[in-house]
Amino acid sequence: MSLALILGLAFWLGAWATNALVARHPFGRTPAGRIFVPVLFGITLLVLWEALVRAFAVPTVILPAPSAIAGKFAESTGLLWADFVQTVLKGALSGFVIGTGAAFLAAVACDRVPFLRDGLLPVGNFVAALPIVGLAPILVMWFGFGWQSKAAVVVAMVFFPMLINVVAGLGSAERMQRDLMATWGASYWQALWKLRLPAAMPFVFNGLKIAASLALIGAIVAEYFGSPVVGMGFRISTAVGVLNIELVWAEIAVAALAGSAFYGLIALAEKAVTFWHPSQRT
Amino acid sequence: MKDTGHADQPVIEAKGLNLVFQTADGPVQALKDVNLTIGAGEFVSFIGPSGCGKTTFLRAIAALETPTSGTLTVNGMSPDEARRKRAYGYVFQAAGLYPWRTISGNIRLPLEIMGFDRKAQEERVQRVLELVELKGFGKKFPWQLSGGMQQRASIARALAFDADILLMDEPFGALDEIVRDRLNEEVLKLWARTGKTIGFVTHSIPEAVYLSTKIVVMSPRPGRITDVIDSPLPQDRPLDIRDSREFIEIAHRVREGLRAGHHDE
Ligand SMILES: Nc1ncnc2c1ncn2[C@@H]1O[C@H](COP(=O)(O)OP(=O)(O)OP(=O)(O)O)[C@@H](O)[C@H]1O
Ligand SMILES: [Mg+2]
Numbered sequence: 001m002s003l004a005l006i007l008g009l010a011f012w013l014g015a016w017a018t019n020a021l022v023a024r025h026p027f028g029r030t031p032a033g034r035i036f037v038p039v040l041f042g043i044t045l046l047v048l049w050e051a052l053v054r055a056f057a058v059p060t061v062i063l064p065a066p067s068a069i070a071g072k073f074a075e076s077t078g079l080l081w082a083d084f085v086q087t088v089l090k091g092a093l094s095g096f097v098i099g100t101g102a103a104f105l106a107a108v109a110c111d112r113v114p115f116l117r118d119g120l121l122p123v124g125n126f127v128a129a130l131p132i133v134g135l136a137p138i139l140v141m142w143f144g145f146g147w148q149s150k151a152a153v154v155v156a157m158v159f160f161p162m163l164i165n166v167v168a169g170l171g172s173a174e175r176m177q178r179d180l181m182a183t184w185g186a187s188y189w190q191a192l193w194k195l196r197l198p199a200a201m202p203f204v205f206n207g208l209k210i211a212a213s214l215a216l217i218g219a220i221v222a223e224y225f226g227s228p229v230v231g232m233g234f235r236i237s238t239a240v241g242v243l244n245i246e247l248v249w250a251e252i253a254v255a256a257l258a259g260s261a262f263y264g265l266i267a268l269a270e271k272a273v274t275f276w277h278p279s280q281r282t
Numbered sequence: 283m284k285d286t287g288h289a290d291q292p293v294i295e296a297k298g299l300n301l302v303f304q305t306a307d308g309p310v311q312a313l314k315d316v317n318l319t320i321g322a323g324e325f326v327s328f329i330g331p332s333g334c335g336k337t338t339f340l341r342a343i344a345a346l347e348t349p350t351s352g353t354l355t356v357n358g359m360s361p362d363e364a365r366r367k368r369a370y371g372y373v374f375q376a377a378g379l380y381p382w383r384t385i386s387g388n389i390r391l392p393l394e395i396m397g398f399d400r401k402a403q404e405e406r407v408q409r410v411l412e413l414v415e416l417k418g419f420g421k422k423f424p425w426q427l428s429g430g431m432q433q434r435a436s437i438a439r440a441l442a443f444d445a446d447i448l449l450m451d452e453p454f455g456a457l458d459e460i461v462r463d464r465l466n467e468e469v470l471k472l473w474a475r476t477g478k479t480i481g482f483v484t485h486s487i488p489e490a491v492y493l494s495t496k497i498v499v500m501s502p503r504p505g506r507i508t509d510v511i512d513s514p515l516p517q518d519r520p521l522d523i524r525d526s527r528e529f530i531e532i533a534h535r536v537r538e539g540l541r542a543g544h545h546d547e
Binding site: 174176177179180181182183184185186190194195198201274275276277278281 | 341344345346365366367368370371372374376378380381382391392394395396423425443
């Protein structure tokens with residue numbers, strides 16, 4: 001057995017013991033303790049990964065060591081930043097905002113006009129079932145190689161999941177809560193604003209969380225079908241071609257970080273807005 | 283005093299009222315041939331076994347259910363017109379507070395909808411909070427209060443906008459005896475002071491007799507009225523009136539009416 005492997009296993013056992021201890025200790029129930037356990041767990045995985053790659057001399061093409069990926073990351077921050085701006089900020093985020101915003105308005109329209117709901121929702125389920133790999137090349141043809149076509153793919157991906165969630169949310173107010181509005185002689189818009197929208201918020205955030213992960217996938221994958229010489233999807237597909245695998249993994253790390261941050265922000269907003277919901281009460 | 287329409291005109295009038303629910307297991311006759319007249323300022327209790335249509339009748343008055351046949355008028359209008367004129371305060375069988383609003387926010391909600399100005403909203407919220415003894419709980423959220431406190435908050439919410447007709451569906455069902463006694467007294471005081479017309483559903487014979495000027499006894503399957511008792515008790519009713527001979531006689535008649543309804547089945 002190589003030294004790297006022994007050190008890796010030793011670290012693993014040490015971290016395991018520490019986590020078991022922290023979980024039993026009062027510190028484990030403080031906010032810091034709750035972060036400590038998963039962080040240590042993540043570090044352990046990285047150390048094991050490093051140890052295994054070194055011990056068995058895994059070829060870089062199959063799996064580079066975390067240290068090599070980190071090195072690549074550090075030396076190409078400029079490039080990674082440009083790709084991040086292109087794919088996440090321009091493609092994913094604008095598509096996310098346009099798609100979820102339009103879905104929200106469409107949901108209110110569906111709610112107001114039952115005929116729209118009966119027509120649009122079945123079509124929506126059908127479009128939602130279309131595979132993105134089929135849709136993306138067509139949208140690239142329509143909207144060009146720039147970020148606009150990526151945003152269009154994202155819009156197409158997030159629109160219907162969001163629409164379905166918001167429509168369900170608008171119907172989620174309890175009958176007694178709606179009857180109260182009726183006894184006060186509330187108008188449609190008053191009841192919408194003061195009852196049905198607040199009641200819909202848990203569903204709205206559910207839709208936003210689904211849309212957030214779809215948006216990132218959509219923006220990256222769409223670049224495989226044509227893009228300018230910048231962007232995370234473009235970089236991954238070209239770097240694989242020249243066996244620059246560390247760069248591929250560095251891009252994957254950026255995508256994971258961006259995705260987690262995006263999701264985390266939505267979860268924070270959710271906590272602030274739906275604090276009253278039984279699942280959020282502390 | 284508010285204008286309650288023409289003095290000789292009944293506030294609520296039901297003639298030959300039928301209401302049938304179409305359910306998956308076939309039609310359910312919730313109300314059958316209901317005739318009832320309620321004058322301005324009356325306090326009417328509805329009593330009867332579970333499922334006899336008390337809630338349904340109250341909901342029909344508030345235009346939340348539509349009768350299948352017969353006529354029902356409120357202040358001489360259709361119930362729906364009266365609803366749009368904000369003629370009712372309605373207290374449901376459960377509190378039904380909005381969990382994203384504080385207690386004050388919940389009580390303020392109908393006032394916002396009816397367009398009261400900010401200052402009037404604040405004053406009214408404070409006044410009704412005091413009335414139901416929830417002063418100091420305005421900033422709490424509904425789920426932070428006990429079930430009884432939530433129910434009192436929902437009563438405060440129905441009182442805040444001062445509708446002439448107050449419909450209450452077992453408002454005190456979930457409360458303990460002591461709080462119930464106190465709120466009964468409060469409701470009577472409120473009624474005497476404001477001259478509101480009150481429809482009140484209860485399962486408690488003493489509560490019905492203590493509060494009402496008119497007691498409507500109902501029986502189930504199909505839901506119908508079996509007896510209407512006009513109470514001879516005076517307007518002014520201390521709690522110990524419940525030990526008087528008159529009180530016990532009325533309670534007896536109500537109990538007989540309930541029992542007769544059971545025998546018909
Ligand atoms: N929305 C509805 N759909 C179908 N049937 C209904 C509906 N609401 C009430 N019913 C039926 O109508 C009948 C009367 O119900 P209602 O709620 O008026 O009774 P209740 O006298 O208020 O009873 P409780 O004392 O238990 O509250 C019952 O048989 C009930 O099952
Ligand atoms: Mg009932």
